[in-house]
Amino acid sequence: MRSQNKLVVVFVAVIAAAASSALRSQEGEGAAGAPRTPSASPEARKFLAPPNQVVAIRAGRLFDARSSRMLANPVIVVRGERIAEVGAGVQVPAGATVIDLGSATVLPGMIDGHVHLNLNAPNPPARRALIALANAQVDLEAGFTTVLDMDSRGGFNTVELRDAINSGQFQGPRMQVVGQSINQRATSIYADTQSLRFWEGFTENKNTNSPWLARAAVREAKLHGVDWIKIYTTQDFVGPVHMWRPDATLVNSPSLTLEEVEAIVDTGWG
Numbered sequence: 324m325r326s327q328n329k330l331v332v333v334f335v336a337v338i339a340a341a342a343s344s345a346l347r348s349q350e351g352e353g354a355a356g357a358p359r360t361p362s363a364s365p366e367a368r369k370f371l372a373p374p375n376q377v378v379a380i381r382a383g384r385l386f387d388a389r390s391s392r393m394l395a396n397p398v399i400v401v402r403g404e405r406i407a408e409v410g411a412g413v414q415v416p417a418g419a420t421v422i423d424l425g426s427a428t429v430l431p432g433m434i435d436g437h438v439h440l441n442l443n444a445p446n447p448p449a450r451r452a453l454i455a456l457a458n459a460q461v462d463l464e465a466g467f468t469t470v471l472d473m474d475s476r477g478g479f480n481t482v483e484l485r486d487a488i489n490s491g492q493f494q495g496p497r498m499q500v501v502g503q504s505i506n507q508r509a510t511s512i513y514a515d516t517q518s519l520r521f522w523e524g525f526t527e528n529k530n531t532n533s534p535w536l537a538r539a540a541v542r543e544a545k546l547h548g549v550d551w552i553k554i555y556t557t558q559d560f561v562g563p564v565h566m567w568r569p570d571a572t573l574v575n576s577p578s579l580t581l582e583e584v585e586a587i588v589d590t591g592w593g
Contacts (some may be wrong), residue, residue, distance in 0.1 A: 346549075368491030374403040377419040383426035385409070393428070432468025440484070441476040452480045459484060459495040469497045470553070474504045479547040486548075499550040505531060505540045505557030505587060506579075531579065534586035541590040552591040556584060 378401040385397040398413040399406060415421060440455040462470050475481045481500040490494035506529075531537045541552055557578045579587075 370491075371491035372401075372404045372496050376439045377402050377416050378422060379415040379419040380424065380429075382424040382429045383516045384428040386428065386430040388431055397427075397429075400476050404546070421479065430466075433466050434471075435462065435467045436470040436471045437473045438470045439474055439476060440470075440472050440481060441478075443476045448480070452484070455480055455484050456493060456495070458483040459488070460493075463494060463496045467496055468502065469499075472498060472500045473553055475500065475502050477503060479549070481504070485550075501551045501553040502547055503528065503529065504553040504555060505537065505544070520592065531583060534580075534582045537579070537583040537586045538590045541587050552585055552587065554579065554584070 380399040380401065382397055382399075383395070385394045385399070386392075387394055394411060396411050397409060398411070398415060400408040400413055400416060400419070432441045438458075440458040441451055442454055446454065459470070473482045481498065482502060484493075484495070485498040485500050487493050488498060529540050531540055544552055
């Protein structure tokens with residue numbers, strides 16, 4: 324029963340690959356395509372399907388998200404990394420590897436538009452990367468074949484994780500990432516309970532106290548290869564004081580200025 328569940332997950336991942344355009348690795352291996360490191364060599368990329376591979380999958384039912392109907396006895400033909408045909412009357416190509424899921428129900432891969440693969444905890448960089456990879460693989464096994472990581476909780480290891488998955492080094496969902504979010508919380512004063520100093524420093528070393536500093540923050544994120552820029556227009560939390568009063572007015576909540584927001588958007592699109 325466990326192995327059948329794994330097959331269903333594999334099929335879900337393949338369905339999602341057909342539903343969206345290919346996301347190519349952004350590792351930058353040089354003009355001639357020669358890898359700089361052994362881990363970037365083609366031999367290390369074992370989770371990419373060969374382009375000449377043909378797989379036919381049989382199942383009991385398939386959920387068609389476009390029509391909101393169940394299709395009986397579907398056959399799904401996968402060529403390389405893409406689904407070529409889906410339907411009840413599809414013929415199995417000669418020489419194809421056949422995976423028969425019996426009466427199982429299959430469905431397209433799900434998309435989670437807001438996840439945090441990293442923990443908001445002071446872990447060493449290597450452990451943070453391993454936790455993020457493990458969480459990404461948990462999402463994949465749960466049927467989520469695309470995720471949008473909405474804050475790396477510091478650093479840009481989600482960019483590296485996205486590229487490693489895209490290049491076939493690890494199994495995982497397709498990822499789009501924002502890296503570090505940009506918010507005025509980065510310029511807030513936090514109490515330092517360790518040494519009783521009042522000023523601890525900028526969160527994530529970000530200072531967005533002007534349109535030009537906001538532009539610099541966006542440029543840094545783009546330089547690291549993020550897919551999206553995430554901003555907080557109002558601060559969500561300051562120390563022990565929550566931002567909302569019972570009458571719905573804000574408390575201790577500095578906002579990005581209109582000029583700062585415009586600079587962020589302009590630089591993000593530019």
